[in-house]
Amino acid sequence: MDLEAQFERTVAAEQRVEPRDWMPDGYRKTLIRQIAQHAHSEIIGMQPEGNWISRAPSLRRKAILLAKVQDEAGHGLYLYAATETLGADRGELTEKLISGRQKYSSIFNYPTLSYADVGVIGWLVDGAAICNQVPLCRTSYGPYARAMIRICKEESFHQRQGYELLMTMMSGTDAQRAMVQESVNRWWWPSLMMFGPPDAESSNTEQSMKWRIKRNTNDELRQKFVDMTVPQARKLGVTLPDPELRWNPERGHHDFGQPDWDEFWQVVGGNGPTNAQRIAHRRKAHEDGEWVRAAAAAHAAKHAVREGVA
Amino acid sequence: MSFDNAYESLIDGHEDAHWAFGTGFAEPLAGVDREVPDVDRADLAAYCLMLGDDALVLSQRLAEWCSRAPELEEDVALANIALDLLGQARMLLTRAGEVEGAGRDEDALAYLRDERDFRNVHLAEIECGPFAGGDFGTTMARLLVFSSWKLAQYSRLRASADPVLAAVAAKGLKELAYHRDHAAQWVVRLGDGTEESHRRVRAGLERVWPFLAELFTPHAVELRLAGVAVDPAELRSEVDGVLDEVLAAAGLTRPADVPAARVNGLAGRDGVHTEAFGYLLAEMQHLHRSLPGAKW
Amino acid sequence: MSSSWPLWEVFVRGKRGLNHVHVGSLHAPDAEMAVRNARDVYTRRNEGVSIWVVPAAAITASSPDEKDPFFEPSGDKVYRHPTFYEIPEDVPHL
Numbered sequence: 001m002d003l004e005a006q007f008e009r010t011v012a013a014e015q016r017v018e019p020r021d022w023m024p025d026g027y028r029k030t031l032i033r034q035i036a037q038h039a040h041s042e043i044i045g046m047q048p049e050g051n052w053i054s055r056a057p058s059l060r061r062k063a064i065l066l067a068k069v070q071d072e073a074g075h076g077l078y079l080y081a082a083t084e085t086l087g088a089d090r091g092e093l094t095e096k097l098i099s100g101r102q103k104y105s106s107i108f109n110y111p112t113l114s115y116a117d118v119g120v121i122g123w124l125v126d127g128a129a130i131c132n133q134v135p136l137c138r139t140s141y142g143p144y145a146r147a148m149i150r151i152c153k154e155e156s157f158h159q160r161q162g163y164e165l166l167m168t169m170m171s172g173t174d175a176q177r178a179m180v181q182e183s184v185n186r187w188w189w190p191s192l193m194m195f196g197p198p199d200a201e202s203s204n205t206e207q208s209m210k211w212r213i214k215r216n217t218n219d220e221l222r223q224k225f226v227d228m229t230v231p232q233a234r235k236l237g238v239t240l241p242d243p244e245l246r247w248n249p250e251r252g253h254h255d256f257g258q259p260d261w262d263e264f265w266q267v268v269g270g271n272g273p274t275n276a277q278r279i280a281h282r283r284k285a286h287e288d289g290e291w292v293r294a295a296a297a298a299h300a301a302k303h304a305v306r307e308g309v310a
Numbered sequence: 311m312s313f314d315n316a317y318e319s320l321i322d323g324h325e326d327a328h329w330a331f332g333t334g335f336a337e338p339l340a341g342v343d344r345e346v347p348d349v350d351r352a353d354l355a356a357y358c359l360m361l362g363d364d365a366l367v368l369s370q371r372l373a374e375w376c377s378r379a380p381e382l383e384e385d386v387a388l389a390n391i392a393l394d395l396l397g398q399a400r401m402l403l404t405r406a407g408e409v410e411g412a413g414r415d416e417d418a419l420a421y422l423r424d425e426r427d428f429r430n431v432h433l434a435e436i437e438c439g440p441f442a443g444g445d446f447g448t449t450m451a452r453l454l455v456f457s458s459w460k461l462a463q464y465s466r467l468r469a470s471a472d473p474v475l476a477a478v479a480a481k482g483l484k485e486l487a488y489h490r491d492h493a494a495q496w497v498v499r500l501g502d503g504t505e506e507s508h509r510r511v512r513a514g515l516e517r518v519w520p521f522l523a524e525l526f527t528p529h530a531v532e533l534r535l536a537g538v539a540v541d542p543a544e545l546r547s548e549v550d551g552v553l554d555e556v557l558a559a560a561g562l563t564r565p566a567d568v569p570a571a572r573v574n575g576l577a578g579r580d581g582v583h584t585e586a587f588g589y590l591l592a593e594m595q596h597l598h599r600s601l602p603g604a605k606w
Numbered sequence: 607m608s609s610s611w612p613l614w615e616v617f618v619r620g621k622r623g624l625n626h627v628h629v630g631s632l633h634a635p636d637a638e639m640a641v642r643n644a645r646d647v648y649t650r651r652n653e654g655v656s657i658w659v660v661p662a663a664a665i666t667a668s669s670p671d672e673k674d675p676f677f678e679p680s681g682d683k684v685y686r687h688p689t690f691y692e693i694p695e696d697v698p699h700l
Contacts, residue, residue, distance in 0.1 A: 020667070046377040046385075053373050057598045058417045058606040059366075059400050062373075063393060069376055070389035074647055077382045081631045084613060090633065091610035115597055165606075172605035281377070285440075289380025291510065292446050293609040295503025296635030302502065303636060381611070383632055383643040390646050495639060 011212050016142035019085040027211055031141055032088050033102070034213060039079035040097045040104035042072045044278050048112040049121060057115055061165070065118060068158055075151045082143040098283040105129075106264065107194050109272030116169060116176075116183035122162015124184075124191040124229065130155050131225045132195065135215035163232070170237050177237075184233070185241045189259040195222040197261065226254050338481060339401060343473040346409055349538055354472065355410040356429065356531045357539050359419070360579055361475075362402030363430035366420060367587075368456060369395035370594055371438070375449070378440045387492060391453070394485040398478060405474045417606075421598035425588050426581040432570070433521040435578070435587045438514070443586070447500050447507065448514030454493035455518055458552045459525045461486040462545040471537045494556045501560025508561070515557075516565045523569030525549075529579040612661060614640040616648050619656035626658050634659075 003022040010017060017023055050069045056062035080090040096102040107125055112118065133155065136148040169176040196202055196218040208214035216224075226245075233240050244257035266272065346354065372392035379385035403416040414422075437443030438452045464486060467479035500511035526546045532539045557564055576582040598606075611633040617626035629648050634640035640659040649655045 043377075043382070050377045053376055054370065054593050055597045057421075057601070057604070059396065059403075059420055061606050063396050063400075066373055066376065066389055066393055066396070070386055070393075073377075073382050073385045073389070077386070077632065077647060078630060080382075084631070089610070168605050173601065173603055175601055176604050285378045285380075288378070288440070288445070289384075290609060291504070291506050292380035292384075292500070293611065293635075295507030296499045296639065297609050297611060298503040298507075299499040300636035381633065383634060383639075383647060387643065387646045390650075492642065495642065499635070499639075 011140045011210075014138070014140075014212070016145060017140050018142045026207070027213075028086055030208065030211070031144065031213060032083050032086050034208075035079055035083045035086075035144055036088065036093045036096070037103055037105070039076045039083065039093070040102060041108065042076035042079060043097075044104045044108045044282060046072045046076075047278055047281055048108055048110070048274075049118055051112050052115055052118050055115070056118075061115075061118075064161055068122075068161065071154050071158065075154070078147040078150060079144075082141075082147045085143045094282075094286055098279055098286055100270070100279065103268070105194065106267045106272060107190050108278060109267050109275045110187070110190050111273050113186070114179050114183055116166070116179040117187070119162045119165035119169065119180070120183045120187045122158050122160075123166055123232070124187050125194070126155055126159040126162060127229065128191045128194040128225050130159060131221050131228070135221075138212075138215065140212035163236070166236055166238075180236075181238050184238045188241050189263075192222055192225070192256075192259045193261075193264045193267075195219075195225065197264070198258075223253055226256050230254055338397065339474065339477050342477040344408065345473065347471045347473075347538060349471070349535055351409055351411065353531050353534050354538060355406045357535055358402050358406035358409060358475070359427075360429040360529070360531070361478075362399050362406055362419070363428050364434050364456075364460070365395040365402060366399035367428070367430045367590065368434040369393075369399060370590060371434070372449075372453075375440055380446055391489050391492065394482075394489065398482045398485070401474075401478045405472075405478070408474075417598065421595045425583055425591055428581060428583065428587070428591070429579055431521070431524050431578045432584055433518060433525060435590060436518070436521065436584055437586050438517065444514055444517055445510055446496075447511035448517050450493050450496040450500065451511060451514035452518045453489060454497050454556060455522060455525075455549075455553065457486050457490035457493055458549050459545060461490055462548045462552075463540050463542065466540040466544070470539070475538065490552075494559075497556055497562070498560040501557070501562040511560070512562060512565075515562065519565040520568060520570035522567070524572075524577050524579075527577070527579075531579075611635045612663065614644070614659045615662050615665065616640075616644040617658040617660070618644075618648060621655075626656065631662060637661075 004024065007017065007021065007023055007027075010021070017027075046069050049065060049072075053062060053066050053069065056065050080093060083093060084090065093102065097104065107128075112121070130152060133148055133152050137145055137152055139145045139148065166180055169180050199205060199217045199219045202218055205214060205217055209217070230240065230245070230247075242257045244255060246255055247253075248255045267275070270276075369392045372388055372395065375388045376385065376392075379388055399420075400416050403419045407414040407416065407419055433452060433456055436452075438448040439445040440449075444452075461483065464479040464483045468476050468483070470476045470479065497511060500507040502508075526542050526549075528541055528543050532541060554564065573582050598604075612635075613631050614634055614637075615631050616629050618629045619626045632640065632643050632647055634643050637659060641657055644657050644659055645655075649657065
């Protein structure tokens with residue numbers, strides 16, 4: 001039987017491709033790149049929120065934030081494991097990340113400047129991530145889909161946690177309400193950029209849709225995100241900073257303005273507010289940990305020899 | 311959660327069950343008698359602060375490793391330990407406020423006390439990496455000493471005449487056993503691993519060893535609270551035994567016992583701290599203090 | 607040179623009366639650390655859960671439905687399947 005035809009039938013029938021199945025090289029490479037970028041995003045994403053753990057304004061918030069950032073380490077770990085089913089190696093992917101050869105979500109190149117950012121990241125950034133990720137629970141590659149199910153479940157808690165923080169802050173003092181609005185103003189446009197460039201400019205979409213690695217176009221997901229977020233913003237009592245934002249009864253969707261795509265490409269290109277800092281942080285952790293990893297490996301090797309295990 | 315609307319569960323519901331570690335803490339001590347035993351209330355409140363501050367301050371230090379650990383698995387493990395200690399701190403500070411009876415809750419005690427009112431031992435507050443004062447080896451050396459000592463303390467505290475302290479100790483004991491095991495596993499691997507790791511963990515032990523003596527020096531409050539508090543002098547031989555066992559397995563020798571001198575006879579339990587501690591508090595407290603009356 | 611630790615497969619018995627089920631994988635220098643890391647990562651330290659860790663390289667696979675005449679890197683390493691036993695009951699299509 002023709003392997004390629006069988007692969008295409010499997011994917012078209014919404015069945016899962018499993019690690020030992022034949023798959024086109026392009027599919028494997030695209031998947032490794034996509035999952036690795038996703039894993040890197042989780043790991044780099046620990047930094048902007050981790051920035052506030054030491055300063056969290058109550059002990060309860062400190063526990064919630066630390067647990068959340070810890071979850072992100074876990075998500076990165078699951079996703080790296082999914083790439084390993086495709087023959088990749090976590091160590092090599094980490095090298096690619098810290099040498100700038102592989103990317104992560106650009107949103108994490110924006111700085112966290114107030115505690116409201118912790119809530120807004122939960123609400124908008126995790127919300128946008130969920131919009132992107134929920135369809136991936138049905139992605140064609142089995143290990144990726146299974147990792148995404150677990151991740152989406154935890155992310156929805158993160159999002160709720162963020163929204164709850166914002167609701168609490170909005171019921172506090174004027175200074176807190178101003179802090180939330182200022183944070184929403186800074187994060188709104190970058191959140192919309194998380195869905196990627198407009199479909200007309202997005203290069204990989206068509207093939208990825210066919211392979212069921214991607215399930216919706218960038219613009220579809222962006223629209224969905226805006227439609228979901230508007231009523232939440234109203235309930236929260238914040239204004240989304242887009243003068244063009246309004247309900248369009250004919251389309252049954254909200255019309256909205258476009259983010260500054262020049263800024264997007266600048267950040268993607270490495271000149272975002274914190275790109276260099278994020279990579280340097282990750283590289284330092286990796287390099288500082290080298291002697292520890294080496295020591296544990298050396299101990300295990302000696303131990304194996306002593307026990308007479310090959 | 312459905313595929314069409316990931317947001318639907320967003321607004322309703324406030325259950326905490328999905329968090330790996332409860333973010334509320336009414337539950338861990340549910341059903342525990344909160345009666346205050348017939349002892350001097352100021353002494354008991356001070357003792358709860360000593361225990362609570364030990365846990366809070368070390369938690370704050372360990373959380374500095376978040377996103378900086380040698381491997382992802384270890385990042386998760388260190389965060390777990392920091393969360394365990396934070397949970398203990400919250401219960402102990404809450405108890406301190408309750409016994410004191412002046413209306414201070416855990417946050418008032420954590421965020422609105424000044425340096426001289428903190429009662430933690432120096433071992434919890436000193437820098438041991440990742441930023442200064444050491445590295446992962448130093449961090450594990452500190453954790454080994456701290457958790458071995460705390461474990462010995464809590465195992466006696468289970469019999470405390472204060473039912474809340476007894477309950478906190480019983481719960482914390484399992485956590486501390488895990489922390490001690492984790493640190494011991496690492497000290498053995500680092501001691502035995504490579505020349506570099508041996509040298510580094512040895513330096514870590516030397517860094518923390520001067521702070522051991524303080525752990526076993528009783529404060530007047532601890533001595534006055536017989537039956538409620540544990541006399542730390544009683545813990546020395548048990549802790550020494552554990553440390554010697556781990557160090558032997560790691561191929562490491564015990565550093566010389568040269569205790570850090572006190573300041574006019576005073577140390578952490580008296581509110582006299584190291585220089586690094588003021589910076590820790592400045593960072594931890596600044597946001598809470600800069601928005602008085604805020605709701606979090 | 608960068609040191610990386612070997613891969614381990616993790617199996618968890620969620621409660622008494624159930625089989626151990628594959629939940630995922632992780633990296634650890636040796637078995638003792640692997641079982642501890644598994645407890646931290648996959649059970650968030652639930653007490654009373656039974657965990658097995660198996661060196662991924664020690665697993666031999668037979669899977670007649672999967673065909674890979676061309677893909678060598680993973681060979682028969684069926685272990686490289688992170689599956690997650692905890693499928694949320696409210697997630698359809700699986």
